[in-house]
Amino acid sequence: MNIFKQFYRSLYSPKDIASFRFQGIGKTIIYLLLLTIIAAIPNLYYLSKGINEAIHTFSITMEEEVPSFTISDNTLNTKNQNEPTIIEKPDLTIILDASGTYDHTKISTYGNTVALLKNEFVIVTAGQAQSFEYSSFGNITLTKEELIDFIQTMDSLAYVFIIILVVTYILFMLIYKVLQTIVLAMFGNFFSKIFGRALTYAQCWKITVYSTTIPVIFFTIMDCLQTIVPSGYLLNWFISLFLVCLAIKEVKPEKPLQP
Known part of the structure; x- marks a missing residue:
């Protein structure tokens, strides 16, 4: 049989x-x-559908709705932006905060979230927050445009x-x-x-x-x-x-x- x-x-x-x-x-x-x-x-x-949609949504939102910023000396800096920027999409929340208002413990209460904070980068998925200090990547200098290019590269390699x-x-x-x-x-x-x-x-x-x-x-x-x-x-x-x-x-x- x-x-x-x-x-x-x-x-x-x-x-x-x-x-x-x-x-x-x-x-x-x-x-x-x-x-x-x-x-x-x-x-x-x-899961694979969520990953593809999240990367695509994050890329488009960063390009069209997130204000300009730079990360230098392990610190996030925004131009003419003193208040946190919170952009809520159906399946993803994006936070840009150079003021220090938010930290990873506060963001962990959100749903699926990507946050660029004053001194760290935070991802929240399924209620679990993972934070990465900018200093852990070395003394990098990163602009909004460079981050968008990186995300678009990730989008094209998502299948891998x-x-x-x-x-x-x-x-x-x-x-x-x-x-x-x-x-x-x-x-x-x-x-x-x-x-x-x-x-x-x-x-x-x-x-x-x-x-x-x-x-x-x-x-x-x-x-x-x-x-x-x-x-x-x-x-x-x-x-x-x-x-x-x-x-x-x-x-x-x-x-x-x-x-």
């Missing part, structure tokens, strides 16, 4: 999932990688960063899925003994991988809809373990020894 038929059968048949315990370990690993990629697609799509992001994200997702299946297989091995099924740990692990198909598809759909599932991680583990138990129960029990 090819991997796509296995995927289809794993959506509804614990009996078929139980039968997959006899296949090679390599095919199961490939299937686990397939599930990982499916689970990663929605988040990677929205996105590819690196995709590979890194899938790698971490795969590590998480491997750890999850290892733990669930331990429970599965324990339940196989309770149910009187003669299963090795390796067979339980193969059953576990295919048993995670339904929760992967469910949470992928929720991610596509950008819907948060309450206690999602616990629900994921509970459903997976429940399906592991159903599949193990489809295995024929050991025959009692004849006296």
